[in-house]
Amino acid sequence: MAKSLAQEFTKGLWEEIPPFRLVLGLCPTLAVTKSVENGIGMGVATTFVLVFSNILVSALRKVIPSKVRIAAFIIIIATFVTVVELLMQAFTYPLFLKLGIFIPLIVVNCIVLGRAEAFASKNNIIRSTLDGLGIGIGFTLALGSLGAVREVFGNGTFLGMSVFGPHYEPFTFMVEAPGAFMCLGLMLCIMNLIGKK
Amino acid sequence: MGDYILLAISCILVNNILLAQYLGNCPFLGTSKKMETAVGMAMAVIFVLVMAGVFTWMTNAFILKPFGLEYLRTISFILVIAALVQFVEMFLRKSIPTLYAGLGIFLPLITTNCAVMGVCLININEDYSFLQALVASFSYAAGFGLALILFAGVRERILLARVPTPLQDTSIALVTAGILSLTFFAFKGMV
Numbered sequence: 254m255a256k257s258l259a260q261e262f263t264k265g266l267w268e269e270i271p272p273f274r275l276v277l278g279l280c281p282t283l284a285v286t287k288s289v290e291n292g293i294g295m296g297v298a299t300t301f302v303l304v305f306s307n308i309l310v311s312a313l314r315k316v317i318p319s320k321v322r323i324a325a326f327i328i329i330i331a332t333f334v335t336v337v338e339l340l341m342q343a344f345t346y347p348l349f350l351k352l353g354i355f356i357p358l359i360v361v362n363c364i365v366l367g368r369a370e371a372f373a374s375k376n377n378i379i380r381s382t383l384d385g386l387g388i389g390i391g392f393t394l395a396l397g398s399l400g401a402v403r404e405v406f407g408n409g410t411f412l413g414m415s416v417f418g419p420h421y422e423p424f425t426f427m428v429e430a431p432g433a434f435m436c437l438g439l440m441l442c443i444m445n446l447i448g449k450k
Numbered sequence: 451m452g453d454y455i456l457l458a459i460s461c462i463l464v465n466n467i468l469l470a471q472y473l474g475n476c477p478f479l480g481t482s483k484k485m486e487t488a489v490g491m492a493m494a495v496i497f498v499l500v501m502a503g504v505f506t507w508m509t510n511a512f513i514l515k516p517f518g519l520e521y522l523r524t525i526s527f528i529l530v531i532a533a534l535v536q537f538v539e540m541f542l543r544k545s546i547p548t549l550y551a552g553l554g555i556f557l558p559l560i561t562t563n564c565a566v567m568g569v570c571l572i573n574i575n576e577d578y579s580f581l582q583a584l585v586a587s588f589s590y591a592a593g594f595g596l597a598l599i600l601f602a603g604v605r606e607r608i609l610l611a612r613v614p615t616p617l618q619d620t621s622i623a624l625v626t627a628g629i630l631s632l633t634f635f636a637f638k639g640m641v
Contacts, residue, residue, distance in 0.1 A: 276620050277476065280564045284472035327532060327561070331525040339521060354571045357524040361564040363476055430470050431632040438617075438624030445616040 261380050265387025270395055271364050272437075273444045278364040281355050282396060283433040289412050292400030294348045295355065296393025298341065300386070302333045302359050303368060307385035309333075310373040317374075326369045327360070334359045364392065403427045403436055454585050461589035464640055467565050468597040469631040474565025478598060479623055481556070488602030492595030494556040496588070498538060499566050502531050503587025506570040507580060527570055532561045565594055601630055 256264070269275055272282045278299075285295040309329050310317075317325045338356050341349040349356065359365065368388055373381040404410055407427030409417050426432045467473050474495075481491040506527050514520055539557045542550040560566055569590045573583040604626055613622050 276479065279475035279479065280472050280568075283475060323561075324532060327528055328525070331528050335521065335524050338524060354568060354575065357527075357571055358473075358564050358568060360524055360528050361562045361567045363562055366562055429635065430472060431628045431635055433472065434624050434628030434631050438621050438628060441621040441624065442616045445618075445621065 258379065258383055262383040262387040265384065265389070265391040266394070267391075269388065270391040271388060272392070273395060273441055275364070275367070277367055278362045278392065279437075280358065281362060282399065283430075283437060285352055285355055286396055286400040286403055286433065287428045288404040288408070288410075289397055289400040290348070291351055292396035293393055294345070295352055296389070296396040298337050298352075298356060299359055299362065299365070299392055300389025301337055302330060303365050303389040303392075304382060304385040305333045305336075306330045306365060306369055307373040307381040308378055310369045311376060311378045311381035314374045322374065323366075323370070326366060326374075330365050330369065331360050364388065399437060399440060402440070403432065407432065454581070457582060457585050458589040459640070461586050462593040462596065463634065463637040466593045466597055466634050466637075467569065467590045468594055469627070469634045471568070473568040474563050474594060477556075477559060477563055477565075478601065478627070479620060482598060482602040482605050482623070485599070485602050485606060487556075488598050490552055491556045491559075492598050494553040494560060495563065495565065495594050496591040497553070498531075498535060498557070498560050499569060499591035499594075500584070500587050501538070502534055502566050502570055503573055503583055504580075505530050505534055507573055507578075507583045510574050511580075523571075523574070527567060528561075531566055531570070535561050565590070597630070597634070601627065604630065 265271075267274075272278050281295055281299070286292045306326070306329050310326055313325075313329075334357060337359070338349075341352075341356060368385060372384050376384070401411065404412075405416055406424045407429075409415060409421040409423050415421075427436060461467075465471055468475065468478050477491055477495075481487045509526055509530050510520075510523065514523060514526065519526075535557055539550075542553065542557075569587055572590075573586055576586075578586055605623060608622060608626065617625070
């Protein structure tokens with residue numbers, strides 16, 4: 254039953270990697286993955302919120318009455334989201350503008366609340382930190398790879414550098430909304446193919 | 451008047467909240483397996499989103515702005531929405547039990563529906579007047595309902611189709627959503 258600490262961390266990277274294995278947090282996944290940079294930026298911001306809210310929820314898990322726990326979790330999460338919002342506004346302003354309303358929307362990202370409720374409210378601080386870190390890094394990887402696929406095909410670039418040379422006709426479909434849905438659907442399909450035992 | 455109609459059309463079709471703005475996708479995939487749940491969720495979202503749009507606009511205009519507290523927007527909006535959902539739930543249970551029976555299980559889910567929070571933030575970011583915010587909130591919610599119900603209809607048909615194993619469930623749903631999104635894409639440039 255009890256997993257080792259290392260397993261607690263690595264499960265977020267493959268077994269339970271969001272949003273592929275846990276189909277949660279789809280909105281930021283679809284919206285910000287127009288480029289690798291945006292995807293990773295969003296992933297890092299979410300990881301920050303995830304780790305710190307997990308730590309605080311876990312530390313306060315015996316103090317918070319179970320009837321108002323969801324409200325308490327939301328306030329804890331909203332606090333850290335505000336911190337991230339102000340930090341990004343101060344230090345990475347261009348990225349802050351690109352991600353737009355999706356930074357405040359980390360508050361309602363089901364992954365963060367889901368981990369607080371399902372994991373951090375039942376486990377000690379060290380485990381919760383590792384869990385948050387693992388899931389967060391998994392989410393960042395997922396957003397980064399989805400961003401890479403969409404940026405390479407939709408724009409012909411990777412992190413702003415040209416991949417196919419100047420004669421490539423960008424497949425704009427990929428960076429628009431329909432491409433986002435289909436790309437994620439097909440990646441899920443590939444994950445299912447690989448993950449099958 | 452014409453402006454408001456244009457705003458409504460742009461919010462329902464052109465900038466459809468689910469298919470063009472990527473908001474509220476978790477309930478979109480979660481509640482679209484059956485037509486009944488899709489209709490229930492669509493009604494609940496219309497109900498709550500209009501109220502949330504109005505209340506968060508007032509919070510912003512009458513509390514946050516005069517006191518220069520805009521940096522507390524995220525935290526205060528989520529509190530307003532959570533409290534509102536709680537009140538709506540209690541009010542419906544007491545006074546309109548039939549409606550409550552229909553919407554009941556969907557109401558708590560709405561607190562974490564990013565479509566609600568997203569529209570409230572869009573209203574503020576676009577600097578809408580009170581009436582514009584009201585029209586926009588209702589239209590976005592109607593667009594959400596429209597897309598959700600259409601999608602549920604399509605998904606009920608997919609159940610009958612033979613889908614390759616790795617594509618099953620969420621995967622095929624996402625690809626279908628992509629095609630639906632492509633049809634909504636045709637409205638681009640209309641307004």
